[in-house]
Amino acid sequence: MKKxxxxxxxxxxxxxxxxxxxxxxxxxxxxxxxxxTIVQGFFNMMMIVDTGEVKSFDNLSSELxxxxxxxxxxxxxxxxxIFDRMHRI
Amino acid sequence: xxxxxxxxETNQMIEQDNLDVRTITLGISLLDxxxxxxxxxxxxxxxxxxxxxxxxxxxxxxxxxxFGIPIVNKRISVTPIALVGEAAxxxxxxxxxxxxxxxxxxxxxxxxxxxGYSALVSKGMTTGEEHLIRSxxxxxxxxxxxxxxxxxxxxxxxxxMDAVRLMGEMILxxxxxxxxxxxxxxxxxxxxxxxxxxxxxxxxxxxxxxxxDAVINVGVSGPGVVKHALxxxxxxxxxxxxxxxxxxxxKVTRVGQLVAQEASSRLGIPFGILDLSLAxxxxxxxxxxxxxxxxxxxxxxxxxxxxxxxxxxxQVKKGxxxxxxxxxxxxxxxxxVSEDQGMIDAVQAGxxxxxxxxxxxxxxxxxxxxxxIPGDTKASTISGIIADEMAVGMVNQKTTAxxxxxxxxxDVGEMVEFGGLLGYAPIMPVNRFSCDAFVNRTGRIPAPIHxxxx
Numbered sequence: 001m002k003k004x005x006x007x008x009x010x011x012x013x014x015x016x017x018x019x020x021x022x023x024x025x026x027x028x029x030x031x032x033x034x035x036x037t038i039v040q041g042f043f044n045m046m047m048i049v050d051t052g053e054v055k056s057f058d059n060l061s062s063e064l065x066x067x068x069x070x071x072x073x074x075x076x077x078x079x080x081x082i083f084d085r086m087h088r089i
Numbered sequence: 090x091x092x093x094x095x096x097x098e099t100n101q102m103i104e105q106d107n108l109d110v111r112t113i114t115l116g117i118s119l120l121d122x123x124x125x126x127x128x129x130x131x132x133x134x135x136x137x138x139x140x141x142x143x144x145x146x147x148x149x150x151x152x153x154x155x156f157g158i159p160i161v162n163k164r165i166s167v168t169p170i171a172l173v174g175e176a177a178x179x180x181x182x183x184x185x186x187x188x189x190x191x192x193x194x195x196x197x198x199x200x201x202x203x204x205g206y207s208a209l210v211s212k213g214m215t216t217g218e219e220h221l222i223r224s225x226x227x228x229x230x231x232x233x234x235x236x237x238x239x240x241x242x243x244x245x246x247x248x249x250m251d252a253v254r255l256m257g258e259m260i261l262x263x264x265x266x267x268x269x270x271x272x273x274x275x276x277x278x279x280x281x282x283x284x285x286x287x288x289x290x291x292x293x294x295x296x297x298x299x300x301x302d303a304v305i306n307v308g309v310s311g312p313g314v315v316k317h318a319l320x321x322x323x324x325x326x327x328x329x330x331x332x333x334x335x336x337x338x339x340k341v342t343r344v345g346q347l348v349a350q351e352a353s354s355r356l357g358i359p360f361g362i363l364d365l366s367l368a369x370x371x372x373x374x375x376x377x378x379x380x381x382x383x384x385x386x387x388x389x390x391x392x393x394x395x396x397x398x399x400x401x402x403x404q405v406k407k408g409x410x411x412x413x414x415x416x417x418x419x420x421x422x423x424x425x426v427s428e429d430q431g432m433i434d435a436v437q438a439g440x441x442x443x444x445x446x447x448x449x450x451x452x453x454x455x456x457x458x459x460x461x462i463p464g465d466t467k468a469s470t471i472s473g474i475i476a477d478e479m480a481v482g483m484v485n486q487k488t489t490a491x492x493x494x495x496x497x498x499x500d501v502g503e504m505v506e507f508g509g510l511l512g513y514a515p516i517m518p519v520n521r522f523s524c525d526a527f528v529n530r531t532g533r534i535p536a537p538i539h540x541x542x543x
Contacts, residue, residue: 005096035093046093058154076100078157080091085343087095 002052003032003080006064010073012043020047020075023067027060028053043073048080103158106313107375108341110348111368112162113149114204114289116296116304116361117141119168127177131190134173138165138194138203141303141358146199148355152348160348161510165195166294166306167205175217181224184217188228188235195234202277204294206237209284212246212533222252225259229274230266236292242282242479244486247536253479254528256280257472261495264464268497271505275494276427276459280475282482282489287362288418293455293490304361305353306418309345310368311337313375315401319383330384331404338365338408346413364418365409366454367401369429371512377401377422378431389431390441398422399452419488421454427494427507427514428459436515443474443517451481456490461505461514464497471495473524476534484537 008016017036024031024047033048054060061077068075102108122133142165149163167173170187178184188206195203206228208218225237239256242248260275267274279293286297289306296304318337322329342365353360369376378389384397402421409416424446426432435441443460450456456478462471475491482489496505499516506513 005091007096007100033090037093039097044093044097046096048090058151061154076157079155081347082156082158082344083091083096083099085347086099086340087091 001050004049004051005078005080005083006047006049007076008043008045008068008073010043010068012038013071016043016071016073017045019067019071020064023064024049029060100157102311102314106311106317107370107372108311108314108344109159109161110307110345111310111366112164112289112308113145113160113348113352114164114166114294114306114308115142115145115356115358116166116287116300116306118296118300118302119173120298123173123176125176127183127186130174130177131187134187134190135194138167138191139197142198142200144356148352152351152355156347158344158348162202163200164289164291164294165198165200165203166289166296167191167203168296168298169205169207169209171208171215171218171221172298174221175215178217178220181220181227184221184224185227185231188224188232191235192232200234202234202236202291204236204238204291205296206235207239207295209240210249210252211240211243212249214249214252219255222255222259225278226262226266226274229263229277236277236294238279238281238284238293238295240281240284241475242483244283244483244540245536248282248476248479248483248534250476250528250533251531253475254469254472256475257468257470257528260471260493261466261468264495264497271499271507272464272494272496273507276492276507276511278492280491282479283487285418285488289364290366290368290419292492300361301359303358305349305356305358306361306364307345307349307352308364308366308368308418309341310366311341312367312369312377312380314341315367316374316376316380316383319380327400331400334401334404335408338405339412341365342409342412342416360415362415362417363413365405365416365420366418367405367422369423369425370510371428371430373430376429376431377424378429378435382431388438388440389435390445394445395448395452398424398449402453419454423455423458424449424453425459425492426517427461427512428510429512433512433514436517443519447477447481450478450489451485455488456482458490458492459494459511459514460492461494461496461516462519463500463516464495465500466495466519469523469525469528470519472528474519476528480534
């Protein structure tokens, strides 16, 4: 298992979660956890996913970035360790 | 499990507060390249650097992608060239040829700076070391990416005043040789006391002789992150202030530690140290001066500045050592003038002078850094400033450094633009009283009494 954090930030609109989830399903990325909130009118979503079967993390990142651009939100993919290291001793 | 709040905090540090890994610096030993034939020496150096560092830039990029953290620079430091070239070089020109080789190698592997065009002469200079020092103006004017440093003093050995005098002349000559670019050469030349062997930051990085064949050192930065954290504790006690800086420094260092370990394992090169330095850039919100102002000063340079900086530097170190077992290099707060918008503003407002900066260097992590001075400053005056700064380092058992830029053809009040990370600076006035008779004495200043700990 390779845990990756996907964050989606932007103006709320119809179908953000659907678009991202469809892409992930097509690319054999399993979603382990989703949390979502609205901060100062902005849609904030975080997904913890398993990218263990993904061949190229670089492609995954760029394709998700592109989907984000299409729907007007910013999508970032980051390995989980950066958050773990910073917030857990 | 990681929650949304924590993820947002980390990404806000990166996106809004300019948290970044400032540099992955690959230290490479060139001791095995030593040869009595200059041509063969140059060939060996080029081959060793381009082989060892061939994957450095690509690996840095991949780590950046995987963790979503900017890695601003990929750099190389090498064994002090004075040692490497001693057997082959008969003149300053011979040494300058090695600088050309370093420059070509740096360009071939795609790093933006290569450090180690250096000599360690805290007690005395060999013929080769003197040749290297005399070649610095030519070397820096003929290359783009080579950085040079000279260690002229230490707590253990005292201060080599012959080298201090020579460096004053060489800084001025470097300024003259690069006057078409506002004396930019001097921005790549630093004079040290107690230079560390494992510093990843330029222009002072070199790969010390105490180091292994190759080593990865990482420098993290984030003045903006500290500033942002302190905005939330305005008016609170010193205890709360210190705790906030420490916790922030801890978080920043942990990211650096992760990047360092990843770089080390992907490149198959041992991890050396992590250098947690608040290294400002000219970008708005990436300033050490602004942190000092957030602590409670109207302008950096006001009374209280040295105390505020002492506190900041110490808390950064305390947070850092908890986050990584191998914190080293310089670690603390840098106070360059041209690279810090808050410092530039303070100088222009008349709040900050060279004398105040000198006092601040007693408690910061390095020294008088990136300060533009009038181009007609005498070499002996520059040597006098160097001697003062070296004395601060020697007596306080800390690293101190001088990176002054006498800008040829410009005078106090004029601006000089270096570009990129090196920023821009107002030319600052220098004390005009002479120190000629002091600087022209020969020999060295002995080590201080508290150096005898054996």
